[in-house]
Amino acid sequence: MQPISIEQHWIDTPHGQLFAQSWSPHVQHGAPIVLLHDSLGCVALWREFPEQLAQACGRRVIAYDRLGFGRSAPFPGTLSADFVENEALGGFQALREQLDFNPFVVFGHSVGGGMAVGCAVAYPQACQQVITESAQAFVEDRTLAGIRDAERQFAEPGQMARLQKYHGEKAHWVLRAWVDSWLSETFSQWRLDAQLSRVRCPTLAVHGDRDEFGSALHPQRIAALTAGAASLHILLDCGHVPHREYPDTILAAVSAFLAQPNV
Template structure:
């Protein structure tokens, strides 16, 4: 018998279906872990991490493509400036209702980390733990510089094919949704402070010390402003994707955070 059961799901919303996938250990304990992807991400770009996480923690792991990303339906129009806080009442809520889970753990990478905080704030009785990885807590100069560099790289011949592989015809929208929102005047004052003040559960903020999209000020702000207990894990010589660069360290940190007896 394989160690995990893997299922695909289609989640109905008023704007089209979301694609989701789950990894369930045959022996499991604890609330499921829901993964929220980054600004250019999708289920497929988590690669082997969900399976590794499910195995390490002994919990079901659920990942989904937000509307406009991956295998989900296109987003109707442009992404609004309040898209980070909106996700808790949009795709995440639909996922939770249709997969029928109450208690949950939420793990978000990059902008998905901000959305994870929003989900914990929106459902304080149901969220048991929140994990942010390389999350932004405010609009930092380093974040904007990293986005401008990435935009220039995607303008080079053949580079958009990297996004089209995962997002198909939606690839241009995905790139513009990221770049245009973060570089806009309307988004310049965005910060996570209000959502953090409503998080009651334990929070773990994971960050690489060489993250090109955010300094240590981001996880420090997350840990300082959350209303619940919080801890930091700064990974040395690590960039923006710790779960790909140092998966063993991330898995160990998350497993110990969710089940201290394993530490």
């Protein structure tokens, strides 16, 4: 195993700073992998996965806290109905400019998967490959039921402390941004279809068969609608966080996908 260098970064945006962290192998092969977290996530909640990914793939891995999450500045107001698509030209663009990476691979978990698709569309010449993990492609009843159940769990005594550990005083905003955005009438017709049709690079869609926030219809739709070559990987007996539940399987699948010719 080669040594991994870990660096922290502060990214300036018009609305405040973003926190980012990178894991760089001593010897690197290929474009960096940028991680986009889920609706309650942040850099810290990727845990050991970024370092494992850097080691397995021999590439620099970059993760950042979106505005309002983790160690980044608070978000000014509420999320707009097009917040998934907007991330590519918001925080991601600032990250890309200030860390100065051109070709890149993007890996998005849950809602971060939709944002990863948006990044591929916004930067078609720079994005080499897309990996979506447990991503949503539309608003499904199963997704909404999972969110309502999670909201009830966070209402129980002591449960908000789980979010406060990672998001501090922003924890209440993080929860409401997730719940209120997805359950709103204005978001009910949201679909990723139009953006998927504009993805030209290879795409890997990973999903657990027991994902409580979305059925296999999501990765199937992602794989079917992307304009580039697409691979589908359904993990058996797996929930919403495959990289935590079956890290070795995910690392092997991603490594194999990245090793394919970029056509």
